[in-house]
Amino acid sequence: xxxxxxxxxxxxxxxxxxxxxxxxxxxxxxxxxxxxxxxxxxxxxxxxxxxxxxxxxxxxxxxxxxxxxxxxxxxxxxxxxxxxxxxxxxxxxxxxxxxxxxxxxxxxxxxxxxxxxxxxxxxxxxxxxxxxxxxxxxxxxxxxxxxxxxxxxxxxxxxxxxxxxxxxxxxxxxxxxxxxxxxxxxxxxxxxxxxxxxxxxxxxxxxxxxxxxxxxxxxxxxxxxxxxxxxxxxxxxx
Amino acid sequence: xxxxxxxxxxxxxxxxxxxxxxxxxxxxxxxxxxxxxxxxxxxxxxxxxxxxxxxxxxxxxxxxxxxxxxxxxxxxxxxxxxxxxxxxxxxxxxxxxxxxxxxxxxxxxxxxxxxxxxxxxxxxxxxxxxxxxxxxxxxxxxxxxxxxxxxxxxxxxxxxxxxxxxxxxxxxxxxxxxxxxxxxxxxxxxxxxxxxxxxxxxxxxxxxxxxxxxxxxxx
Numbered sequence: 001x002x003x004x005x006x007x008x009x010x011x012x013x014x015x016x017x018x019x020x021x022x023x024x025x026x027x028x029x030x031x032x033x034x035x036x037x038x039x040x041x042x043x044x045x046x047x048x049x050x051x052x053x054x055x056x057x058x059x060x061x062x063x064x065x066x067x068x069x070x071x072x073x074x075x076x077x078x079x080x081x082x083x084x085x086x087x088x089x090x091x092x093x094x095x096x097x098x099x100x101x102x103x104x105x106x107x108x109x110x111x112x113x114x115x116x117x118x119x120x121x122x123x124x125x126x127x128x129x130x131x132x133x134x135x136x137x138x139x140x141x142x143x144x145x146x147x148x149x150x151x152x153x154x155x156x157x158x159x160x161x162x163x164x165x166x167x168x169x170x171x172x173x174x175x176x177x178x179x180x181x182x183x184x185x186x187x188x189x190x191x192x193x194x195x196x197x198x199x200x201x202x203x204x205x206x207x208x209x210x211x212x213x214x215x216x217x218x219x220x221x222x223x224x225x226x227x228x229x230x231x232x233x234x235x236x237x238x
Numbered sequence: 239x240x241x242x243x244x245x246x247x248x249x250x251x252x253x254x255x256x257x258x259x260x261x262x263x264x265x266x267x268x269x270x271x272x273x274x275x276x277x278x279x280x281x282x283x284x285x286x287x288x289x290x291x292x293x294x295x296x297x298x299x300x301x302x303x304x305x306x307x308x309x310x311x312x313x314x315x316x317x318x319x320x321x322x323x324x325x326x327x328x329x330x331x332x333x334x335x336x337x338x339x340x341x342x343x344x345x346x347x348x349x350x351x352x353x354x355x356x357x358x359x360x361x362x363x364x365x366x367x368x369x370x371x372x373x374x375x376x377x378x379x380x381x382x383x384x385x386x387x388x389x390x391x392x393x394x395x396x397x398x399x400x401x402x403x404x405x406x407x408x409x410x411x412x413x414x415x416x417x418x419x420x421x422x423x424x425x426x427x428x429x430x431x432x433x434x435x436x437x438x439x440x441x442x443x444x445x446x447x448x449x450x451x452x453x454x455x456x457x
Contacts, residue, residue, distance in 0.1 A: 008356055008392050010316055014345020022342035026331070033330040033373070094324025097292055102343040103316040109343070237294050 010103070019104030020112040027116035037085065041078040041121040042128065048074040049132045060137045067136035068197035071146060075125055076157060076186055080179055082121040083161035086113065087169040087232065096169075100236060107225035114162045114228070122154040138201065145200035145210075152213040153193045159224035160185045166231030189216060241304040242267045243397055243428050244289070249298035250452075251284060258284055260452030262298070264445065266397075266430065269423045271442045274432045280448025282432040283323070283401055289430060290320040290399045316345065319395035321403055325386035329375040333361055333385040336374060337392075344393060360391035365411070379406045387411075390418055398422060400431040 031037045052070050056062060090096040090113075099109050129150055133143045164181035171177065196209035242265035249262040258281030266272055274282050287293040289300070291307070291314065300307040302314045327336050337357045348356060361370055364384040374382055383406045390398065398419070404412050412435065419429050420439055446455040 006356065006359070006392070008341065008346040008348050008353070008394050010345050010394050011347045014316070018342050018345060018349075022339045026328070026335070026339040029335060030328060030330050089328075090326075092324070093326060093328065094322055095326035095328065097320065097322060097324065098326040098340060098343060101291060101315055101318075101320050103312055103345050104343060236292065 014103050016104065016108050019102065019108050023099070023109050023112035024116045027113055028119065031116070031120040037082070038120055038124070041082040042124045044081055045074050045078045045125045046128065046132065048077065049136070053135070064137045064201065067133065067138050067142075068146065068194040068201065070136065071129060071133060071150075072153075072190055072193045072197070075122070075129075075150060075154060076190060078125060079122060079154065079157045079161055080182065083117070083158070083165050083182075084175050084178055086117050086162055086165040088165075091169045091236070096232065096236060100232065106229035106232065110162070110166075110225045110228045110232070111221075114158050114225070117162070118155050118158040122150075122158060126150045126154065141203075142197060142200045145206050146197050148210055149193045149196045149213060152210060152217050153189045156189050156213070156216045156220045157186060159220040159228075160189075162228045163224060163231055166228045166235060168235070169232065170235035189213065192216070240268065242301075243303060244430075245301035245304070246289070247299040247301070249288070249296060249300075251281065251288060251296040251298075252452075253281070253284060253295075257452035259296075259447065259454065262454055264456060266428050268396075268426045268428060269441065271419060271423050271429045271431070271439055272445055273437055273442055274430065274445045274447060275434075276447035282447060285447065286322070286399055286401045286430070286432060290318060291315070292320070317395055318397040318399060319389065319393050321386065321389065321398070321400045323401055323405075325383065327374055327382055327386050329382075330373060332371045332373055333366055333377075333388070334358070334370045336385055337361070337388060340389060341393060346394070356392050357388075360388040361385070363391045364388045364414075380408060380411070383407055384411065387415065390415075390422075396427050398427065398429045398431070400429065400433075402432055404433050404435050 049070055052066065053063060087096060090099065100106065102109065126147065129146055130143050133146050138146065161178060161182045164178035167181060168177045192209045192212050196206045196213070199206040199209060244266040247263050249259055251259045274285060276282050284293065288296045291311065302310055307314050326340065334354070334357055337360065338353065341353065346353065358370060361367065364387055366381060366384055366388070369377065369381065374385060377385070387403065403415060407415065416437065416439065422429060423441060444457045446457070449455060
């Protein structure tokens with residue numbers, strides 16, 4: 001620490017985009033360094049879906065009927081599986097304290113983290129879902145709608161589970177509690193998600209269900225970050 | 239007389255039915271250094287967490303530059319630097335990447351190559367010149383600590399709040415850090431720190447905690 005180094009400066013008002021991208025980029029980098037975070041939810045998703053034909057038999061008529069539900073529940077469970085680690089590492093190594101004390105509004109930082117989490121844990125599932133849908137005898141139109149519904153629905157799931165993760169991050173074992181907090185809130189997403197896919201499978205109009213899901217997404221993006229930020233403050237104060 | 243940076247009034251805090259601090263009052267002006275002392279469990283870290291805004295579990299008033307702090311939280315956040323037991327350093331990232339996100343979270347104006355150059359200089363100043371791109375996982379405990387201490391070199395802040403900054407640092411590093419604290423005070427910044435080291439710095443005041451029943455004493 002010989003000669004003093006030139007100090008940086010801060011503008012009057014920090015740029016929100018900078019705070020958002022700082023955490024987004026950091027979390028993506030960490031995810032690509034620790035591949036297990038990237039691969040675990042994906043494998044879980046594939047395994048759960050692959051077990052269904054083994055468990056209830058490979059008949060086309062049965063699989064066709066249960067396919068939307070199977071894919072959606074698998075996506076929901078793998079989100080739940082990966083979300084416990086969303087804030088835990090930051091809590092344990094002190095990065096969360098730095099975020100809480102940052103001049104950036106906490107909800108912007110939270111949004112960066114949740115978006116990174118979605119890109120890492122949900123986007124790969126969505127990308128492989130067409131293959132798994134075909135395995136469950138879905139036709140092309142239904143596969144397309146499954147893809148749309150997952151694209152609209154999984155960010156909502158990530159946002160909701162982030163609220164649970166934020167509230168339980170101060171507890172030593174939060175895993176089950178997150179499920180209890182988040183699962184009831186998943187229900188509307190599940191209903192409309194599978195509803196859209198089933199409607200498409202029966203050749204009916206499915207745009208209504210997707211419109212409702214888009215509403216959920218907008219509401220979740222607008223309000224969930226505030227709930228997560230409040231949850232983090234509760235968990236860390238004291 | 240200039241306004242003190244931080245002014246604490248009637249601070250009262252208890253944990254688990256034990257009174258840690260009763261009616262604490264002090265003012266910290268520009269260029270002043272306050273060392274918080276006391277035996278383990280006397281509430282040093284608790285006080286630090288209250289002072290930097292991580293804990294709301296207290297009674298009393300805090301003023302930052304003469305204004306109630308809770309109303310000028312944004313300004314306070316921008317102007318102080320907290321260095322805790324947990325440093326927030328990510329082990330799977332390199333020192334450069336770690337400092338980059340920490341500084342971006344602070345909202346520094348510098349970006350891109352300018353920021354990179356500043357980070358490199360800061361890492362060189364803490365003796366990590368050729369370690370910029372090694373993952374922190376591969377560094378020793380002391381080096382990991384130094385990555386976090388590199389913040390003190392470049393992060394803009396008027397008040398430093400340091401909780402046990404000398405942990406895991408070698409003797410030379412301790413001397414360098416003391417010099418850095420002194421430089422900061424000479425520039426008009428102020429420092430609150432906890433440590434069990436006997437510091438010998440001009441203008442140092444000592445706040446003794448843990449005298450029983452929440453009593454305290456400033457020397």
